[in-house]
Amino acid sequence: MRQILLFAALAASLALLSGCALSKAKEDKAEDMPDKAAYHKISAEEAYEMMASQEVVVVDVRTREEYDVGHIENAVLVPNESIGSEMPEALPDKEATLLIYCRSGRRSKDAAEKLLKLGYQNVYDFGGVIDWPYKLVKEG
CATH class of the missing domain: 1.20.5 (Single alpha-helices involved in coiled-coils or other helix-helix interfaces)
Structure with a gap:
């Protein structure tokens, strides 16, 4: 027993x-x-490193006027106000790595969350261009 x-x-x-x-x-x-479809907040430095080391789409969610004053080189303009219930034409690939920015960080967070709801999988918010320590380019 x-x-x-x-x-x-x-x-x-x-x-x-x-x-x-x-x-x-x-x-x-x-x-x-990692949860691919999660909100990711990164620094400007991390975004810069990603731009230099991998294929990314840099998305400026400010207005056309703000974009024309100065933007990150090769950034695609998709104003935050234009992001709604349909996929933006300028962003056809939902699997692409998107780096989102605005002026101060408020609109970029809002835009990143809307893009996630639309099914984008790799969305990174790096805040505002006011914190961008690197070169900007101007139109024209």
Whole structure:
């Protein structure tokens, strides 16, 4: 009888420990796979590094007038007010990595959240151009 109790206790301990190990493995896998469709806030420096090291679409969500005064080179103008319930024509690829900015950061956050709701998967908000320490270009 004593051996049966000892065996049962040992089996229960092994089951408990292996369950903990499996739970930890699942947590590790979840951490390795970021939620692609989540809101990502990054710094201007991180955005600059992404622009230099990978294929990205830089999206300016300010007005045409603000864009013409100065914008990040190769930025696509998609005013925040124009983002609604349909996919913007200037952004046809929902899998593309989008780097969103505005003047101060308020509109870029709003635009990033709207783009996520439209099904875009890789949306990064790097705030406002007022915090951009790098060169801007002007139209014309």
